[in-house]
């Protein structure tokens with residue numbers, strides 16, 4: 001007997017639309033998120049900030065409707081709820097305030113989204129160096145504005161954040177962009193397809209126009225990032241562009257090389273994953289409905305490959321429709337008919353990806369750093385340490401981990417898995433998907449012990 | 460030397476609360492996370508690693524664990540996931556975390 005039809009992990013665009021869709025057709029849904037509010041990364045705290053931060057823009061404000069739609073019969077929401085284990089069955093274990101809860105349902109949808117790609121270069125661990133999206137989270141959740149910051153890297157998000165900073169009156173001092181004219185040229189062959197997503201393209205051009213109009217210095221084709229601390233605590237940022245070495249001192253260096261799927265939860269649940277060469281990341285393997293190879297577990301949104309919020313919304317609905325069908329609440333025909341519009345929306349949203357992936361691909365030196373650059377922030381393991389373990393015979397991610405301790409800290413490889421993979425690939429290996437194990441977030445021993453002694457709970 | 464915050468405090472009105480960091484009084488905006496409050500307070504490290512390297516909160520989304528801080532006597536709290544409270548006692552952690560990837564002692 002299952003009281004719940006569906007547990008959704010992640011209240012981002014994918015999880016929110018899935019919850020609303022499933023509940024609309026009568027399913028009982030539990031939506032879990034480890035953040036304190038629904039919204040996901042794009043809409044962090046959108047339900048809270050009303051009009052106090054207009055500089056975050058219309059696309060951000062649009063998230064409010066998704067959050068509001070969760071206020072529907074059939075949807076229970078638990079925030080501050082960190083899921084640390086998902087089993088076939090399906091069974092979900094989540095923790096809040098030092099106490100774990102076990103919840104079962106007939107289906108589980110993993111909608112855990114994306115994180116920013118770690119960007120290792122010399123000095124990236126210094127106070128004053130941060131991912132650009134992290135600074136944007138501070139803007140969304142606290143109204144804090146980056147002071148005289150430099151944005152460095154590439155990707156659509158960096159333009160959006162620059163524009164938001166300009167509108168907020170916190171102009172970035174400079175944009176140091178890693179894409180080169182040659183990368184853009186190579187990406188141009190994907191443009192015909194990207195025209196399907198013309199509104200998105202136009203939005204991007206609008207952002208770039210705003211940055212131009214604000215007179216912000218842009219360096220293009222930058223490589224060779226490095227950061228040092230100055231005497232007053234600022235960051236001295238060095239890079240090479242157009243054959244010259246440049247230096248800029250700034251209180252805050254904000255880096256970005258795109259986002260990558262958050263896959264610890266799906267990997268630990270035993271779901272098959274694949275390597276996405278264009279996006280340089282692992283992603284959960286799904287069919288067009290979001291089904292995985294583990295019975296009862298679907299994946300939707302950025303966790304199954306980066307597609308952005310519109311694609312995530314469509315994927316969330318598609319997964320919900322398939323789950324409703326499996327629950328016996330929708331016939332196959334009804335599922336397919338309702339899905340047609342979402343399928344089209346998904347296709348449109350994905351049409352721009354090949355262009356973006358090629359134009360804003362991460363730098364090879366960020367994917368596979370060398371020398372003293374720290375790869376594993378938790379255990380302070382350098383690229384040279386990884387290379388040494390390879391010389392001593394390590395062949396795959398597991399052996400590198402055992403030999404160096406890279407990935408054994410509390411982040412469990414979230415900040416270094418991809419870099420270890422990049423170094424392995426650079427050395428001619430074809431590395432397997434790294435393993436992830438439950439608990440996927442640190443859980444206190446006392447909490448684990450209490451769990452085995454208490455009965456399963458339904459919130 | 461105290462390093463100025465790398466962020467501009469928002470012009471929005473907000474209720475404030477008091478907490479302490481290593482015994483020093485800190486004024487924070489109600490509703491902020493501990494990590495946001497510390498970043499708004501100063502540009503200095505909020506943690507030293509096992510090798511003594513300075514770190515501050517990094518990802519702001521619960522992924523990197525660079526924001527670990529002692530909250531009211533409990534070590535290894537993720538500052539970006541905990542909200543400030545009036546009277547909160549924060550301590551910077553120095554050196555090894557005594558915290559493994561799996562289970563955690565506290």
Ligand SMILES: Cc1cc2nc3c(=O)[nH]c(=O)nc-3n(C[C@H](O)[C@H](O)[C@H](O)COP(=O)(O)OP(=O)(O)OC[C@H]3O[C@@H](n4cnc5c(N)ncnc54)[C@H](O)[C@@H]3O)c2cc1C
Nearest residue numbers: 010012013014033034040041083112113114133301302308
């Ligand atoms: C820092 C950051 C900022 C971004 N900003 C923008 C932006 O401004 N505009 C834009 O267009 N795109 C932005 N993106 C990209 C955008 O977030 C995604 O394309 C889109 O939100 C994906 O939606 P999703 O539903 O798949 O996942 P997300 O929106 O990422 O939602 C996933 C949710 O799952 C939760 N979760 C994950 N693991 C667990 C767990 N173990 N237990 C409980 N909950 C969990 C997370 O807390 C999160 O709320 C950003 C990405 C990042 C990483």
Ligand code: FES
Nearest residue numbers: 517519523524539
């Ligand atoms: S800042 Fe990364 S986990 Fe808190």
